[in-house]
Amino acid sequence: MKKAQEHTAPKKYGMVIDLDKCTGCGACMAACMAENNVPFREDETDKNLSITWLRVYKLTNGKKFPNADVCYLPRPCMHCEGHHGHSPCVSVCPATATDYSYDTGIVSQIYTRCFGCRYCMAACPYHVRYFNWWDPVWPEGMEKMLSPNVSVRTRGVVEKCSFCFHRYQIAMEKVRYEGRAELAEDEYQTACTQACPANAITFGDLNNHDHAVYKLKTHPDAFRLLERLGTNPKVYYISSREWVRRQGDNYLENEGKVVAKAH
Amino acid sequence: MNIARRSFLAFLIGGAAGTALSPLPWKLTDDLSIWTQTWPWTPVPPDGEYSYVNSVCTLCPGGCGITVRKVDNRAVKIEGMAGHPVNDGGICILGASGLQLLYGPRRVKAPMRRVGERGEGKWETISWDEAIAAAAEKLEGIRSAGNPQGVACMVGDRYGTVPSLFERFMTAYGSPNFMSDAAIEDSYRITLNLMHGKNAIPGFDAGNADFVVSFGSGVIEGWGSPVRMFLAHGKWKDENKTLVQVEPRLSNTAAKADKWVAVQPGTEAVLALSMAYVIIKENLYDKSFVAENAAAFEDWRDDEGKTYPGFKTFVLNGFSPADASKVTGVDPSLIVSLARSFAGAEKPLALCGRGKGNTPGSLHEFMAVHALNGLVGAINRPGGVWAIDVPDYVTWPKPGLDEAARAGLEKPRVDGADGGAYPYTESIISGFADGVNSGSAGYGVEALLVSGANPLYTLRDAQAVRKAFDSIGFVVSFSSYMDETAAQADLILPNHTYLERRQDVPAPFGLNMPVIGMSRPVVPPQFDTRQVGDSLMGIARKMGGSVGDAFGWESYEACLKETMGAAWETLEKDGILVKADYAPEGWGEAFNTPSKKFQFFTGAYRHGENKDLMSQMKIEGEAADFPLILIPYDSMRLASGPVADTPFMAKTIEEDVLIHDDVYVQVNPATAASLNLREGKVAELTTPVGKARVRVHLSEGIGEGVIALPTGLGHWANSKYIAGKGVNVNRLMSPVADPVSGLDAAWGIRAKLARA
Amino acid sequence: MFPFSFEWIWDMSHMVFHGGLWYALSIIGLGMTYCILKSVVDTVQGKGGDGHH
Amino acid sequence: MDTALIPEGRKRCPLWQFVLFIAVVGAVLLWGVYAMILCWLKGLNQTNMNNAYGFALWIWADLAVIALGGGAFFSGFLKYIIGKDELKNLINYAVIIGFICYSSALLILAIDIGQPLRGWFIFWHANVHSMLTEVAFCLSCYFAVLTIEFIPLILENRQIDKVRFFHNLSHNMHHIMAVFAATGAFLSFFHQGSLGGVAGVLFARPFGFREGVLIWPWTFFLFTWSAAACGPCFTILITKITEKVTRKKLVKDNVIELLAKISGWMLLTYIVAKIIDTWYWAVVTAPEAGFTMMDFYSNNPLYGLWILFLEIVLGGIVPALILITPAGRKNKATLLLATVLAVIGVCVNRWVMVLQVLAVPVMPFESWFMYAPSWQEVATTILPLAYGAILIAIAHRYLPIFPQEPELNPVEQQAG
Known part of the structure; x- marks a missing residue:
């Protein structure tokens, strides 16, 4: 946990995901996999063995037909503070x-350093961390689509969403080369944000007044997952449905309605 | 004795200590750890020069602009093209994983000829000259034996140069049996033909509508141009616009809608007409449009003085909310409030075509829904339905026909799309198998050319389709991938994939402006493949005569360039040609019906007075034998067209859809209880045309007596990442010909479910 | 583990933790060295051996 | 045949019996080794672990054997630091059992990590904030101490002892053993505790998380305490089993009873602390995170309140009461029952603190994660048992482990 070394103001990259807009189409997942060289296997139906840095959960309201309702909740790494x-x-x-x-x-993950003890996976309540139980194998020829920006992981190490940190590095290189002081909002966006066909994901610096996320995170319907645990995640969700907001955290029966929290 | 043993011991201990103190173990430990960081079997993607190529995605009719990131000559990522009029930077899951098709394991890498039994998977690779000669020889043989009509052709898309080349080939060759994949676009086209009098495709100004009622359309499940609809949906949320979803099942669209109206399956048209009842009864319709620009609203009289009931009479006599409620299961008060909100909105819009719109559907339903748009004047105005002229840039002179061709073209069509029964329909791909199997055309089908379609997978009643295929002696596939149809072919002339070829991409479905896109070679061809246009021209030229003469172009690219004319340069530069200042025709000029007005369907049929205007589409099977109703459902994560799921997409299939190789059928808990079935149990699902092993998933998102299966599973050819998983719902369903269009209108099938 | 590996920071937690570690390692190492050296000396001096206990 | 190696004045079973025993147990060992090699060559996909169950049977086995091996450090602590000299009659065996437990724990860890070849990164790139780093450091150091404690025992073998250097080494090591034992006790207090901290610090896992002091959650202290309480019970249990198998009395009753009495009081104090901890967690810690206690014990096919009863009442209160009662620990049957219950109790505690922590759904839209180990996991977990049995058999046959054995089992002249 190194302290800020650069002179620019420390940034706090985060995301606001509008669950009212999210259609559960999965484009973010595919974009993420393509961007980050995520491997795939013949049978991916056991979701506890499947590596999906960004996983879209399906929430149900538990009511009977025709009052049933579902809501999709994309879950990248929360990059907890x-x-x-x-x-x-x-x-x-x-x-x-x-x-x-x-x-x-950003919470980083150094694949060549990790020796696969999986303690971090036990620690994470969001299940954002994935272990490479198998060697990654690409069918012959398909390794051509691997991006050189993200290293391919080996068997036996843990991986997770990096907020496409390589994109930050590439953007910062450009900024430094051009002698500018700051990165513009649109110069660094994650692959999922860019791909989302519903424009449900907004990404930016939560500290920066000019970034869209700065304002969106204070939306009255905004909430974070498992806030009560003190993880202080940097991914916010917005939903106009109370049952969805209520599923963002655990509540005792006698606890009242979900209200917007101070951020 | 002790001396020797002691020296040995000392030697051992000393050796061990010496080794431990030397750098060797430390060096080895370090080397081993470095080795684990880059195992030789783990690929290291080479770096190189980065570049970006803009093109158009053709994996679905959506026509999205894409930007492909390349490192040297490798394409490494597909992203949505920012600023593109269709998708503005967004991309769908299939598009985002398109490189897995390009580099995928099921590419057909060179022309191939079958050597084993059909479908056995034994092929020999042949040269292009051999392949073209083989096709030309066979087709020439059929033709000279006097049966040119016995050659059929199936293409995926209807418009653009490649389908037009196939159509031209069939004409010059002398066969009437040219077919294209059918979808709701075809039903909409006939609807617009009948109600607007125009040969047009629908454009939906969805983003600007403020109250959208969707009759089962999967607005966020791939209907229309999917990304465009996602963007519209996002805009509705931003601007607090209303979406009402009328659907028997809690689809994603229903879940996202402001109101989900759980209707009895197959009764959507009745609900639409009942809404019309309320709108008319309460005088909520757009009076100026109806009075000045619509015909057959009131009772009308034809030239011979015969009186026909108008739309108003028709609706008021039988579609009261109380009556409709009995059929649809929707509360009368809900119908009334829905109708009032719809008519009261500033820019209401009604949509139809179920799910992704892969099945054309009942024309009655389309017309009933479109009548709602007519009632509120949501025609050719912002937020409404626009009639866009079909793409007409392919303006080649007609091919010269020889005697054989003329004789062949006179013959009836195998699929039944002949003037008599279905005067508005160009081809009925779903009727082909039946036509072949029954021999109704009076001649046998000896050869079939398939390009851009995968009928063995996508057509319903797969057994019948398979039977038809088995009876056809010579099947040529032009597929880039070893899909189900290619696997059953005799000869494969592989096309480039969409990322390797140049081709025009006309008019994304549902876009409310005329657009032409151009896909281009993002990477050089990876294998020994050929643009299908060139393959076809090669066959024609090899055949010579009038068939060869019909293709005077030097190459496909020359043909494309000539066809595009002045637009070529723009298309080459921007990849897209947009008519930016396009505006729909005003109500005065918009309609080309005999009355020059919008025709409510009561006046639209020129032939159909005897048809029961509002009979519900009956599905196959009797309730006594099959107590349940099976409906298919679509998902963005399951590609259900000719192209199957990519490995990335297969990763995203939800845990309540597939477990290992078993698909879950969605069942209401009450239904399951009555059948003594529990969550996750294996069951046998039987329909009049097939049976399958499924697992039960209890869902409160579906009503009692109705069960649902996803489309897009049950591939048997294709890569191991998707093949063999789940059930192809098309195998369990049977097409039902719409009485007006003849197109497949089956929205479900009767079924039964029992413990296995 | 060593001050030259880059995670090393001279803060309290590192000093306490690694202090404890090196302390334990030293005791073990020194103790064993002492035992071995003394045994070598004892052996050379002819103490112990066959049946002398 | 091997009489030259057998300690003087002690009777051992015929060689063929010994070889047969080694062969049978060795077959089980080989099965475990085969599974272990599979895991190393093919990777952890050989297990039934998954991304929700990243810690599973092995980590439980690890924590359990370390707790049970706690008899070594605690007996050492009692003998060398507190000065309970009677325990010299049991300390050798306690060391061997500890050695087996700790070497097994290290072996299991070497199988359990995804990249065993870079396991040393835990030392090289140590993160001092991680409980696991503390565990690894103390565990390895303590294992070194146990090895040092074990070496003089080996050197006491009749043949080895004849070598003058080894005789001297053994003598000198015995001489300063108290220093090693003290270091070992210090290290053990920490790593037993940090193992408790492993789950206790997981502040986003409400089932495992416990508040505490400074950097240590209460589980840190509870684990050390429970290992000190239950480890000696395990030593007693294994000693009793060894006596049963060899059909000889090896340790005098007063020694056993002394250890049992101390264990009993340790267990009683531990269980009181554990009850307070559980109560505070159930009424304060968990509700603050939005959970009721029953959220952790319902809606799943396995974890119910029974497990709490088994751990605290049957595995804690009952054995503690038996052991603190003179009559209870003097009666062979109740003594045995108490040690078995205490061992079960501590094993259940370790199970709960590893596996139930992961089984509990934390995000409200998830359900319980259940898990069953694969045969490879079972085999590699049984491997240490087989290895331990073999090592004990060899050690008992060839080393003078129990000082009181000749006195309790005088050998008749003709057998010598």
């Missing part, structure tokens, strides 16, 4: 293979 960067996973990694960056607020 915890208290002062003490995210659930970073502090437990024995080999410093995952780190919380105070420059960007």
Whole structure:
């Protein structure tokens, strides 16, 4: 957990996902897999063995026909800040293979450092961390579509959503080369944000007043997943449906309605 | 004795200590850990020069602009093209994983001839000259034996140069049996033909509508141009517009809608007419449009003085909310409030065509829904339905016909799309199998050319289709992939994939402006494939005579360039040609019916007085034997057209859809309880045309007595990432010919479910 | 583990943790070294051996 | 045949019986080794673990054997630091059992990690904030200590002892053993605790999370305490089993009873603390995260309140009461029952703190995650048992482990 080293103001990249707009189409998942060289196997129906950095969950309201309702909830890595960067996973990694960056607020994962103890997976309540149970195998010829920007992971290591950190690095290189001080909002966007055909995902610096996420996170219907646990996630959700907001966290029976929280 | 043993021990201990103190173990440990970081069998993607190529995606009729990221000569990522009029940077799941088709394991890498039994999978690779000669020889043989009509052709899309080349080939060759894949676009085209008097395709100004009633259309499940509809849906949410979904099942669209109206399956048209009842009864319709620009609203009289009931009479005599409620299961008060809200909205819009719109559907239903648009004047105005002229840039002179061709073209069509029964329909691909099997055309089908379609998978009643295929002696596939149809072919002349070829992409379905796109070679051809236009021209030229003469172009590209004329340059540069200032014709000029007005369907039929105007589409099977109704459902995550799911898409199939190789059938808990079935149990699903092993998934999103299966599963050819998983619902369903169009209008089939 | 690996920071937690570690390692290492050296010396001096206990 | 190796004045079974035993147990061992090699060559896909169940049978086995191996450090602590000298009659065996437990734990860890060849990164790139780093460091150091404690025992073999250097080494190591034992006790207190911390610090896993002091959650102290309480019970249990198998009395009753009495009081104090901890967690910690206690014990096919009863009442209160009662620990049957219950209790505790932590759904739209191990996991978990049995058999046959054995089992002249 290294402190900010650069002179620019520390950024806190985060996401706001509008669940009213999300159609559950899965384009974000495919874009993410294509961007990040995510492997695939013949049978991916056991979701506990399937690597999907961005997983779209299906929530149901539990009511009977025809009052049943469903809502899709895309779940990237939450890049939890915890208290002062003490995210659930970073502090437990024995080999410093995952780190919380105070420059960007991004929780990184160093695949070549990870030796596969999976403690971080046990620590994460969002199941954003995936273990490579198998060697990644591409059918002959398909390795041609692998992107050189993201290293291919080997068997036996943990991987997860990086907020497309390589895109940040590429964008920052350009910024430095051009001698500018700051990265513009549209210069660094994650693959899922870019792909989302419903424009449900907004990505940006949660600290920056000029970024769309800054305002969206204070939407009265905004909430975060499992806020009560103190994970302090950087992914916000918006839903106009109360039952959806209520499923964002655990509540005791006698606890009242879900109200907007101070951020 | 002790001396020797002690020296040995000392040697061992000393050796071990020495090794431990040397750098060797540390070096080895380090090397091993480095080795684990880059195992030789784990690929390391080479870096290189980055570039971006704009093109058009043709994996569905959506026509999205794409930007492909390349590293040297490798395409590494497909993204939506920012600023494109259709998708503005967005992309769907299929489009985003398109590279897995390009580089996928099921590419047909060179022309191939079958050597084993059909479907056995034994092929020999042949040269292009051999392949073209083989096709030409066979076709020439059939032709000279006097049976040119015995050659049929199926294409995927209807418009553009490639389908037109096939059509031209069939004409010059002398066969009437040219067919294209059918979808709701065909039903809409006939609807517009009958109600507007125009040869037009529908454009929906969906983004600007403020109250949308969708009669089962999967607005966010791939209906229309999918990404465009997603964007419209997002806009409705932003602007607090209303979406009402009329559908028997809690689809994603229903879940996202502001109101889900759970209707009895197959009764959507009745609900639409009942809404019309309320609108007319309460005088809520657009009076100026109806009075000045519509015909057959009031009772009318033909030239011979015979009186016909108008739309008003028709609707008021039988579609009261109380009556409709009995059929549709929708509460009368809900029908009334829905009708009032619809008519009261500033820009209401009614849509139809179920799910993704892969099945044409009942023409009555289309006309009933379109009548709602007529009642509120949502025609050719912002937020409404626009009639866009069909693409007409292919303006080649007619081919010269020899005697054989003229004789062949006189023969009846195998699929039954002849003037008599179905005067508005060009081809009925769903009627082909029946036509072949029954021999109703009076001649045998000896050869079939398939391009851009996968009929063995996509057509309903797969057994009948398979039977028809088995009886056809010579099947040529032009597929880029070893799909179900290619696997059953005798000869494959593989096309480039859409990322390797140049081809025009006309008019995305549902777009309310005339657009032509151009897909172009993003990467050089990966294998020994050929643009299908060139293959076809090669066959024609090899055959020579008037068939060869019909294709005077040097190459497909020359043909394309000539066809595009002045537009070529723009298309080459931008990849798209947009008529930016396009506006729909005003109500005064919009209609080309005999009355020059919008015709309510009571006046639209020129032949159909005897037909029961509002009979519900009956599906196959009797309730006594098959107590349940099976309906198919579509999902963006399951490609259900000619192209199957990519491995990435297969990863996203939900856990309540597929488990290992078993598909879940959605069943209401009450229905399941009555059948003694529990969650996850294996069951046998039987319909009048087939049976399948399924697993039960209890869902409150579906009503009692109705069960649902996803489309897009049950591939048997294709890659191991999707083949062998689940059931092809088309195998369990049977097409039902619409009485007006003859197109497949089956919205379901009767079924039974029992413990296995 | 060592001050030259880049995770190393001279903060309290590292000092306490690694202090404890190196302390334990030192005791183990020194203790064993002592035992072995003393045994070598004892052996050379002719103590112990066959049947002498 | 091997009489030259057998300690003087002790009777051992015929060689063929011994070889047969080794062969049978060795077959089980080989099965485990085969599974272990499969896991190393083909990877962890050989297990039934998954992304929801990243920690499974092995980690439980790891925590369990370490808890049970706690007899070594605690007996050492009692003998060398507190000065309970009677325990010298049991300490050798406690060390061997500890050695087996800890070497097994390390082996299991080497199979369990996805990249065993870079397992040393945990030392090289240590993150001092991670409980697992603390575990790894203390575990390895303590294993070194156990090895050091084991070496003099080996050197006491009749033949090895004849080598003058080894005789001296053994003598000198015995001489400063208290220093090693003290270091071992220090290390053990920490790693037993940090194993408890492994689940206790998971603040986003409401079932495992516990509040505490400084960087340590209460589970840190509970684990050390329970290992100190139950480890000696395991030592007693194994000693009793060994006596049964060898059909000899090896340790005098007063030694066993002393250890049992101390264990009993440790267990009682532990279980009181555990009950307070559970109560506080159920009424304060969990509800703050939005959970009622029953959320953790319902809506699933396995985890119910029975498991809490088994751990706390049957595996805690009952054995504690038996062991603190003189009559209870003097009676062979109740003593045995108490040790078995205590061992079960601590094993259930470790199971719950590893597997139930992961089984509980945290996001409200999830359901329980259930898991059953694959045969490869079972085989590799049984492997340490087979290995332990073999090592004990060899050690008992050739090493003078129990000082009181000759006295309790005088050998008749003709057998010598």
